[in-house]
Amino acid sequence: MNTTTRISTAERLGRSVGRGWRAYARGERRLSCWLASKGMPLAGATVLVWVVKLVALGLLFYAAFWLALVLLVGVAAAWTASNSTVDDDRWTQPDELRNGEAGFGLYSSSGQRIDPHDPNDPFND
Known part of the structure; x- marks a missing residue:
């Protein structure tokens, strides 16, 4: 039996995040x-670091706002498309040229000739 304790993935991830945070704090310091x-007062350096942090946070919020807006417009467009009523006559089988009972011509999906034709025309058959 193995007596070594294995750490979980969550603990490993937490340790990695902690190491990253400590590295960031060291870099900031x-x-x-x-x-x-270089001659800047320590309070001024601290304020400058905080201004940079707040600008970065503002840019992240700005990007998140536009991403959320694009997502919202996409969801609204999908919802509108799924709930729209469509005229079913437009979505029937397309009319086609074929040779039918009244000769060669344009017929609807129900078999009725829909183009004007002269039944006495010798070229109509």
């Missing part, structure tokens, strides 16, 4: 210290 070493 390193940026603040670099800005302070």
Whole structure:
């Protein structure tokens, strides 16, 4: 029997996210210290980092808004298309040229000749 404990996928994912967050915090702190070493006050560097964070958050919300709007328009168009009533006469079998009881001509799907024709015309048969 194996006595080693295996961590779950959720725990592994949580640890990865935690490592990423710590790396981000270290980078942010390193940026603040670099800005302070270049002569910017520490409070100003902190404010600048927060402004960058808020701008990034605003851009994400902006993109999410447009994505949601496109999705909403798509859903509304699909709903409208599925609930629209259509004239069923338009969707019957198309008229076709064929040789029928009244000679060669344009016939409907019910077999009636629908184009004007002269029954005495010798070329009609």
